[in-house]
Amino acid sequence: MKIQRVKGMYDILPEQxxxxxxxxxxxxATLKAYGYQQIRLPVxxxxxxxxxxxxxxxxxxxxxxxxxxxxxxxxxTMRPEGTAGCVRAMVxxxxxxxxxSKVWYNGPMFRYENVQRGRNRQFYQIGGEATGVSTPDIDAxxxxxxxxxxxxxxxDNLTLEINSLGDAETRQTHRQALQSYLGEHRSRLxxxxxxxxxxxxxxxxxxxxxxxxxxxxxxxxxxxxxxxESTRHFTDFKAILDACGVEYVVNPCLVxxxxxxxxxxxxxxxxxxxxxxTVCGGGRxxxxxxxxxxxxxxxxxxxxxxxxLVELMMVxxxxxxxxxxxxxxxxxxxxxxxxxxQHVVEQLRKACPQTVFQMNLGxxxxxxxxxxxxxxxxxxxxxxxxDEMVSRTAVIKNLRDxxxxxxxxxxxxxxxxxxxxxxxx
RNA sequence: GUGGAUGUAGCUCAGUUGGCAGAGCGCUGGAUUGUGACUCCGGAGGUCGAGGGUUCAAACCCCUUCAUCCACCCCA
Numbered sequence: 007m008k009i010q011r012v013k014g015m016y017d018i019l020p021e022q023x024x025x026x027x028x029x030x031x032x033x034x035a036t037l038k039a040y041g042y043q044q045i046r047l048p049v050x051x052x053x054x055x056x057x058x059x060x061x062x063x064x065x066x067x068x069x070x071x072x073x074x075x076x077x078x079x080x081x082x083t084m085r086p087e088g089t090a091g092c093v094r095a096m097v098x099x100x101x102x103x104x105x106x107s108k109v110w111y112n113g114p115m116f117r118y119e120n121v122q123r124g125r126n127r128q129f130y131q132i133g134g135e136a137t138g139v140s141t142p143d144i145d146a147x148x149x150x151x152x153x154x155x156x157x158x159x160x161x162d163n164l165t166l167e168i169n170s171l172g173d174a175e176t177r178q179t180h181r182q183a184l185q186s187y188l189g190e191h192r193s194r195l196x197x198x199x200x201x202x203x204x205x206x207x208x209x210x211x212x213x214x215x216x217x218x219x220x221x222x223x224x225x226x227x228x229x230x231x232x233x234x235e236s237t238r239h240f241t242d243f244k245a246i247l248d249a250c251g252v253e254y255v256v257n258p259c260l261v262x263x264x265x266x267x268x269x270x271x272x273x274x275x276x277x278x279x280x281x282x283x284t285v286c287g288g289g290r291x292x293x294x295x296x297x298x299x300x301x302x303x304x305x306x307x308x309x310x311x312x313x314x315l316v317e318l319m320m321v322x323x324x325x326x327x328x329x330x331x332x333x334x335x336x337x338x339x340x341x342x343x344x345x346x347x348q349h350v351v352e353q354l355r356k357a358c359p360q361t362v363f364q365m366n367l368g369x370x371x372x373x374x375x376x377x378x379x380x381x382x383x384x385x386x387x388x389x390x391x392x393d394e395m396v397s398r399t400a401v402i403k404n405l406r407d408x409x410x411x412x413x414x415x416x417x418x419x420x421x422x423x424x425x426x427x428x429x430x431x
Numbered sequence: 432g433u434g435g436a437u438g439u440a441g442c443u444c445a446g447u448u449g450g451c452a453g454a455g456c457g458c459u460g461g462a463u464u465g466u467g468a469c470u471c472c473g474g475a476g477g478u479c480g481a482g483g484g485u486u487c488a489a490a491c492c493c494c495u496u497c498a499u500c501c502a503c504c505c506c507a
Contacts, residue, residue, distance in 0.1 A: 010498075058472070065505050067432085087507085115507080121433080122501060181460060198503085209505090263506050273507090284507060311507030329504095336466080374459085376467035391465060 014119070014127025021226050022316065024329060029315050030112060032158045037110045040151045042134055045109040047091045051115075053081035059090035061265030070117040084116040087264065088133040089291065089307050090298075096137060097300035098230055109391030118215075133309035140292065140304035142239050142255040145270045146246035148308055152274065154253060155310075162319060164285060166253065168272045169260035170240040172232040174293070177268075180231040181207060187226055194221050218423040227258050236269050244253045245271055266291040270306065278321050286310035304344060330383030331364035332431045334405070336375040338392045347390045350400070350417055354388075357421045358429055361425060363388075369406055385431040388415075402428055 011017060018026055034044075053073050060067050070086040085091050088111055101107045111131045119125060131260070136144050149166065156164055171177055184207045188195065195203070196218065199210045211222050230241065247254055254272075262271050271289030281284075288308025296302040339348045351363055364382055366375045379387045389401040397419040404410035415425050 013498085070505085117506080121499090122503095125506070129507065133507095145461075170482080201504095208506090254488085261447060281502065283505075287507060309507060338465080371460095372465050373461090373467075378467085381469040389466080396496095401466095403466075408468090 007163075012127070014121040016126060016128070021328075022320075025186070025319050026312065029159065029312055029319065030070075030132065030244055033112075033155050033310065034110075036151055036155045036158060039154075040108070040147065042110040042136075045092060045095065047085075047088070047095055047111055047113070048085055049114065049175050050082045051085055051091050051094065055085040055090050055094055055298075056083055056086060059264075059298065060087065061092070061264055064115060064265055066261055066263060070119050072116045079299070081141060085113055086117045088113070088309055089135060089264075089266070089294075090371060091296050092135050092307075093132065093137075093291075093295055093305070096135070097298055099296060102137050102295055102300050102303045104138060106144075107133065108136045110134040115329055121123050123280040123283070124311075124317065126313060130312035131309040132312055133307060134157050135305060135307040137295065137303050137305040139306075141256055142243035142270065143246065145239075145243045146250070147159055148288065148306060149247060149252060149254075149272060150250055152308060152310070156274070159315070159319065161315075161322065164276055164323070165255060165272045166272060167257040167260050168244070168247075168270065168276055169231065169257055170232060170269050171261065171267055171271055171289070172236040173268055174235060176231050176236065176323055178406070180226060180228045183226040183231070184208065184210075187224075187424065188221075191221055192419055194218060205221040208259060208261045209384050213385040239269055241242055262287060262289055266297075272308075274310075276318055279317055281292065282314065284311070285314045305335075315345070327382065330385075331362040332384060332414065333361060333363045333386045333388050333429055334379035334382050334384035335363055335365045335371065335381060335388045335390060337366055337390045338395070339368065339369065339371050339375070343390055343395045346395055350390060351388075353420045354425075354429070358426050363412060388428065388429070 053071070055281070056071060057067050062068065066086050067250075071086055073081055076082050092111060093107065096102050096107060096109070096139070098221065101109070110133065113130065114128050115131050116128055118127060121127060136148065149168075153166075156162070161306075172180075186205060187201055188199070188210060190201075190206060192200065194217070194222075195210070195216050196213070199213060199215075202209050208228070210218075211225060213222065244254075244256075260271055260273060267289040269290040269292065271288070273284050275283045276284040276285055277283055286308060288306065290304070290306045292304040295305055334349055335347070337343055352366055354361075355363055364384060366378060370378070376387065385404065385406055387403045387405055389403060391401075393401050395417075400417060401416050402413045402414075402415060413428055415428055416422075419425060
């Protein structure tokens, strides 16, 4: 039996890697333009870091972590998300003592979940964290930054949902109100909802069950419980989005799965990817840094699911062109010129650094080589046959224009502008 | 953890009542001297997911198991 890949962990094959590169480079360039600097973090952290930061009771910590004891009998965990480790690093390095720090990271995260479309056990996130700013201007700038990434990628079908969770007290008070309200109408709840009553009552408000809609409509709304400062924060946040022409939906039921969030939370969603439509999520975590032992510092972060963005790019058929070489080099099938041909092409690569040359490798008749040349997508074929090598020339054939005449280059004059011109595409 | 679907060539998939393992694409050789695309003729490539059972005979029926996909839950 051949050894197969581990469930939920995928190989990113050459066919897709170009799109990955596109998403990553687009995010990188935009983050740079908004003043974010890269931070590179370990995959392994101490287990208690995540338990503390994310919350012992969350699904992620209670049943989805890849944890194990190392040889020193210390429990380590493969990071299930990026923020906890990033905050740990920033506190450890003293970065939170600046007026503001903006960092971004990119890498694999691990959660032991049942796989389905858009949900893998090893998945990739590009995340950004900004510490030191408690005002809503940074919240809005982060959303604008993300919008700029979508625009750059040509993704125009994402909807932005926002909400404010207030502070911890807000959520606690609302949760109790919600539980007592739903508890009073227990008879109208379906089985799923009764199960969630203790674990996650806010989720009940998301139910699609038509029999419960009137009940849900009357339920206590989190936004009504916000303290004054959170309300003002949320209002100002929305005002900046409005001024910048950002469309959004206030979703009072939007909650995040990790405990550290407060105030502003947001998600970018698509309906083109099946059930897992959240492509990017984020929010404030103003008390996390202090809880991690740092000086009390406000902070906000986001993370985008690169796997999902890549899939969305493929669904939208945005630019799936395979990268093609510019010049395919056909050499004499006899093998007599193999040594010299490699030398010539090496000189050409230096003389024309913008041009991508693909040597024919692994022998083959002229016929076979031209078939490969055609299939490669190259514009030009450079023919280094035995006759040409004797006369120190090479033939350039245009593979995309039937009527173009074949041209000849002088192999003694490879560095000349004339040669470069003939080979430029 | 709970449902449902699917496993046959590198890929996408046919395979009738149980009766020789198939197609398209891809790969590869050829169709008169060293030239691709369109066309034509060849070739290679299979433990039919795995194990067991029924049968003269199993890709097909039965049992077990593994894997994949989709969904619930939850999240990026």
